[in-house]
Amino acid sequence: MAWISLIFAGLFEIVWATAMKQSQGFIRIWPSIITIVGMLISFGLLSWSMRTLPLGTAYTIWTGIGAVGAFIIGIFLLGEAASPLRILAALLIVSGLVIMKVATS
Numbered sequence: 001m002a003w004i005s006l007i008f009a010g011l012f013e014i015v016w017a018t019a020m021k022q023s024q025g026f027i028r029i030w031p032s033i034i035t036i037v038g039m040l041i042s043f044g045l046l047s048w049s050m051r052t053l054p055l056g057t058a059y060t061i062w063t064g065i066g067a068v069g070a071f072i073i074g075i076f077l078l079g080e081a082a083s084p085l086r087i088l089a090a091l092l093i094v095s096g097l098v099i100m101k102v103a104t105s
Contacts, residue, residue, distance in 0.1 A: 009045035010065025
């Protein structure tokens with residue numbers, strides 16, 4: 001159950017990071033509200049998953065899901081560059097997440 005909570009925490013990190021970009025420095029109200037609510041949910045789920053998962057594992061997985069998810073959103077929704085080196089970097093993050101999951105009992 002902690003792993004499911006952690007995955008959802010990472011997904012909500014993508015939500016709040018995307019909304020923060022859309023808030024234009026917290027001057028647009030609805031993206032700002034979504035950012036704050038998304039942060040609260042994300043941090044709450046992360047905290048709950050840390051009850052049983054090691055700190056290093058939970059935090060690494062959480063930030064990795066958020067980083068790769070924000071990268072994908074940036075490319076597909078915001079028109080950011082998808083250069084080979086950026087894609088390689090994202091793939092390396094994903095491979096690190098898989099190794100971290102396998103290495104955690």
